Amino acid sequence: MKYILVTGGVISGIGKGIIASSIGTILKSCGLRVTAIKIDPYINIDAGTFSPYEHGEVFVLNDGGEVDLDLGNYERFLDINLYKDNNITTGKIYQHVINKERHGDYLGKTVQVVPHITDAVQEWVMNQAKVPVDDDKREPQICSSFLFQLGGTIGDIEGMPFVEAFRQFQFKAKRENFCNIHVSLVPQPNATGEQKTKPTQNSVRALRGLGLSPDLIVCRSAKPIEMAVKEKISMFCHVEPEQVIFIHDVSSTYRVPILLEEQGIIKYFKQRLNLPIDDQPSDLLMKWKKMADRYERLLKVCSIALVGKYTKLSDCYASVFKALEHSALAINHKLDLMYIDSTELERSTEAENSVKYHQAWHKLCKADGILVPGGFGIRGTEGKLQAISWARTKKKPFLGVCLGMQLAVVEFARNCLNWKDANSTEFDPDTKNPVVSTGLIFFPAYLPGDMKEDQRLYQRELIRLTRKALKLYGDEVFVEERHRHRYEVNPELTGCFEEKGLKFVGQDTEGNRMEIIELENHPYFVGVQFHPEFSSRPMKPSPPYLGLLLAATGTLNAYLQRGCKLSP
Numbered sequence: 001m002k003y004i005l006v007t008g009g010v011i012s013g014i015g016k017g018i019i020a021s022s023i024g025t026i027l028k029s030c031g032l033r034v035t036a037i038k039i040d041p042y043i044n045i046d047a048g049t050f051s052p053y054e055h056g057e058v059f060v061l062n063d064g065g066e067v068d069l070d071l072g073n074y075e076r077f078l079d080i081n082l083y084k085d086n087n088i089t090t091g092k093i094y095q096h097v098i099n100k101e102r103h104g105d106y107l108g109k110t111v112q113v114v115p116h117i118t119d120a121v122q123e124w125v126m127n128q129a130k131v132p133v134d135d136d137k138r139e140p141q142i143c144s145s146f147l148f149q150l151g152g153t154i155g156d157i158e159g160m161p162f163v164e165a166f167r168q169f170q171f172k173a174k175r176e177n178f179c180n181i182h183v184s185l186v187p188q189p190n191a192t193g194e195q196k197t198k199p200t201q202n203s204v205r206a207l208r209g210l211g212l213s214p215d216l217i218v219c220r221s222a223k224p225i226e227m228a229v230k231e232k233i234s235m236f237c238h239v240e241p242e243q244v245i246f247i248h249d250v251s252s253t254y255r256v257p258i259l260l261e262e263q264g265i266i267k268y269f270k271q272r273l274n275l276p277i278d279d280q281p282s283d284l285l286m287k288w289k290k291m292a293d294r295y296e297r298l299l300k301v302c303s304i305a306l307v308g309k310y311t312k313l314s315d316c317y318a319s320v321f322k323a324l325e326h327s328a329l330a331i332n333h334k335l336d337l338m339y340i341d342s343t344e345l346e347r348s349t350e351a352e353n354s355v356k357y358h359q360a361w362h363k364l365c366k367a368d369g370i371l372v373p374g375g376f377g378i379r380g381t382e383g384k385l386q387a388i389s390w391a392r393t394k395k396k397p398f399l400g401v402c403l404g405m406q407l408a409v410v411e412f413a414r415n416c417l418n419w420k421d422a423n424s425t426e427f428d429p430d431t432k433n434p435v436v437s438t439g440l441i442f443f444p445a446y447l448p449g450d451m452k453e454d455q456r457l458y459q460r461e462l463i464r465l466t467r468k469a470l471k472l473y474g475d476e477v478f479v480e481e482r483h484r485h486r487y488e489v490n491p492e493l494t495g496c497f498e499e500k501g502l503k504f505v506g507q508d509t510e511g512n513r514m515e516i517i518e519l520e521n522h523p524y525f526v527g528v529q530f531h532p533e534f535s536s537r538p539m540k541p542s543p544p545y546l547g548l549l550l551a552a553t554g555t556l557n558a559y560l561q562r563g564c565k566l567s568p
Contacts, residue, residue: 001126001129001130001140001141001173001177002141002177002178002179002273002275003125003129003169003173003177003178003179004020004023004179004180004181005166005178005179005180005181005212006019006020006023006181006182006183007180007181007182007183007207007212007214008182008183008184009182009183009184009185009199009200009203009204009206009207010184010185010199010200010203011185014183014184014185014220015183015220015247015256016070016183017038017069017070017073017074018073018253018256019181019183019218019247019256019260020036020070020073020074020181021036021070021073021074021076021077021078022077022253022256022257022260023181023257023260023265024036024074024077024078025077025078025257025284025285025288026257026260026261026265026266026285027269027275027277028078028284029257029282029283029284029285029288030266030275030277030278030282031277031282032141032275032277033134033138033139033140033141034078034080034140034141035080035082035086035128035129035131035133035140036071036074036078036080036082036086037086037087037088037125037128037129038067038068038070038071038074038086038087038088039088039089039121039162040068040087040088040089040090041089041090041156041158041159041162042089042090042091042158043089043090043091043094044089044091045089045091045092045095046065046066046067046084046087046089046091046092047059047066047067047068047087048066052310052313052315052316053310053312053313053316055068055069055315056068056069056313056315056316056318057069057072057315057316057317057318057319057320058484059071059072059318059319059534060482060483060484060531060534061075061081061082061083061084061086061482061534062081062083062482063083063084064084065083065084065085065086065087066084066484067082067084067086067087068087069315069318069319071086071087072318072319072322072534074086075537076322076536076537076538077257077538078133079537079539079540080133080134081133082133083128083131083133085124085128085131086128086131086133088121088124088125090158090161093117093120093121093124093161094117096120096124097111097116097117097120098111113161113164114161114164117161117165118161118164118165118168119165121161121162121165121166121169122165122168122169122172125169160210163210163211163212164210164211166180166212167210167211167212170212176273176274177273179215179216179269179272179273180212180213180214180215180216181214181215181216181217181218182203182204182207182214182216182217182218183218183220184199184200184203184204184217184218184219184220185199185200185219185220185221186199186200186219186220186221186225186229186233187199187221188221188222188223195221195223195225195226195229197229197232197233197236200217200219200233200237201233201236201237204217204237214237214239214243215239215243215272216239216243216244216245216265216268217233217237217239217243217244217245218245218246218247219233219244219245219246219247220247220248221246221247221248221249222248222249223248223249224246224248225246225248230244230246242263242264242268243268245260245263245265246259246263247259247260251295251296252292252295252296254288254291254292254295254538255292255296257285257288258285258288258289258292261285266279266280267279287539291329291538291539294329294332295329295334298329298332298333298334299334300332300333300334300553301333301334301335301336302328302331302333302334302335302336302368302369302549302552302553303336303337303338303366303367303368303369303552304324304335304336304337304338304367304368304369304370304371304548304549304552305338305340305363305364305367305369305370305371305387306320306337306338306339306340306371306373307340307342307345307364307370307371307372307383307384307387308339308340308341308342308372308373308375308380308384309341309342309343309375309377309379309380310375311339311340311341312341314339317339317373319531319533319534319536320371320373320401320533321337322533322536323532323533323536323541323542323545324337324371324545324548324549326536326537326538326540326541326542326545327536327541327542327545327546327548327549327550328549329538329541330541330546330549331546331549331550331553331555333549333553338363338367340360340363340364340387341360341380341383342372342380342381342382342383342384342387343379343380343383344356344357344359344360344383345357345360345361345364345382345383345384345386345387346380346382346383346386347382349383364387364390365390367396368397368552368553369396369397369398369399369524369548369549369551369552370387370388370390370391370396370397370398370399371398371399371400371401371404371548372384372387372388372398372399372400372401372403372404372407372408373401373402373403373404374401374402374403374404374484374485374531375402375403376403376426376486378426378427381407381427384403384404384407385407385410385411385414388400388404388407388408388411389411389415391525392408392411392412392415392519392522392525395522395523396523397523397524397525397548397551397552398524398525398526398548399524399526399527399528399544399545399547399548400517400526400527400528401527401528401530401531401532401533401544402484402485402528402529402530402531403485404527405489405517405527405528405529406424406436406487406488406489406527406529407424408517408525408527409435409436409489409497409502409517409527410422410423410424410435410436412497412500412502412519413433413435413493413497416500416501416502417496417497417500419433419435421433422435423435423436424436424437424487425437425438425487426486426487433493434490435489435490435493436487436488436489436490437487437488437490438486438487438488470505470506470516471560471564472543472544472546472547472560472564473543474564478509481515481528481530481531481532481535482530482531482534482535483529483530483531484531485529488513488514488529489504489513489514489517489529491512491513491514494514497517501519501520501521502517502518502519502520503517503518503519503520504516504517505517505518506528513529514529515528515529515530516528516529523551523556524547524548524550524551524552524556526544526547526548528544532544532545533545
């Protein structure tokens with residue numbers, strides 16, 4: 001087993017996740033089996049209870065694990081399926097050690113950070129690195145452990161046990177099996193226009209002071225870095241010039257693996273880790289290059305309005321954006337994603353700030369398609385209902401995900417069935433028409449009293465029927481998708497909706513849970529209870545998102561007539 005540790009310095013949000021994912025993609029293109037582990041130093045057990053404004057979206061894995069969004073990058077780039085144990089947190093490690101102590105596994109010894117916590121980290125990494133993540137279920141050869149320091153700099157107190165664990169681990173794994181990549185920032189102040197190396201020098205010095213020496217230094221910058229800067233970093237950071245890699249801001253993250261490969265990273269890994277690979281990548285990386293070239297040449301634009309409540313930070317809907325981007329690229333269009341705060345579509349905003357209100361509606365009206373993603377809580381729901389109503393009545397392509405689907409059912413009940421008080425019991429527990437309510441079956445995944453005890457997180461089968469929405473899935477009789485929700489459409493009332501044209505075209509295998517809705521006589525009005533964005537890949541876009549983009553560009557019917565095959 002070969003281990004690659006990616007650390008970061010200077011600032012957070014520098015792109016360590018994309019760098020780690022891109023390195024994994026390159027190694028996979030050389031024929032190696034690659035897995036990835038994300039290490040977060042926060043005390044939370046997992047990311048499930050975070051506000052999206054804290055760390056971005058909560059990514060859901062096949063086994064129901066709620067994890068950091070960087071695992072989404074890993075899965076999309078490497079086309080693998082990870083598990084909840086691929087995300088290590090301080091909370092998980094301490095909980096594991098404390099449980100062992102209570103069980104008596106330490107035989108009365110004093111339990112300390114060193115060696116017990118650090119040993120637990122190393123044991124966890126070695127065990128999880130062996131878990132197959134590809135479809136062939138073969139053990140990985142490369143484990144890319146991504147060490148993310150809260151605040152973005154090596155030396156923060158939260159991450160010290162992990163740094164010490166890997167300081168020890170490098171000797172346990174042996175030099176020929178362990179490589180450390182340090183990602184740093186080379187800022188360029190506007191006042192001077194000069195690219196500064198001092199932050200990188202200080203970051204590398206701090207890393208070395210903790211017992212880890214970088215084998216590669218990946219320098220992030222806004223513009224391409226000059227050769228003199230590379231030589232300066234090489235000299236003051238005590239590495240060869242070829243060990244300094246530059247990644248400047250690019251138009252698409254698809255370009256990052258290409259930039260790394262062009263700077264000789266394959267040759268370096270082959271020598272440094274004694275990898276049984278050729279110096280040149282396989283066809284997989286060539287496909288990435290073609291995809292990156294195609295992305296940069298796109299001329300046609302498709303605009304989608306995303307109506308949500310966490311629109312101030314794009315990372316809150318990272319997987320949604322990527323799923324839309326994958327689908328747009330598949331049909332040779334550039335995505336123009338317009339974020340609309342759903343509260344700004346409500347009448348109350350018109351009274352308080354009419355400019356914001358009319359600007360939000362202007363965005364919505366000019367969009368080619370509308371997407372209402374998942375979420376929790378009542379804030380902004382009336383604005384989402386307004387957007388859904390507009391999409392339905394104006395025959396604008398629409399996709400509702402999770403809460404978006406539930407609100408589509410509520411809107412239809414109010415305006416087409418004339419159930420004016422129809423609602424979800426999440427927002428009105430006493431409604432006389434609970435068209436959306438808590439699930440029929442309780443899944444006690446957490447202890448009573450936990451915030452997440454009634455939340456269902458899993459991947460399971462859906463019944464595939466023959467309508468337009470499910471034709472997008474091809475010839476599959478059953479499809480599997482990931483879920484994260486507490487409330488569901490009330491199955492006792494579905495007959496009333498079906499009579500008026502809102503069809504429930506996807507259900508679970510028992511027929512109890514409504515999974516997909518589709519409105520008759522509409523170009524594309526689809527809602528899904530699951531989260532298809534978590535399974536979208538750059539070269540395998542998610543069918544519901546692809547359907548939205550096809551409908552928004554007026555090419556859906558032609559696509560279905562071709563047997564769900566994209567035109568050249």
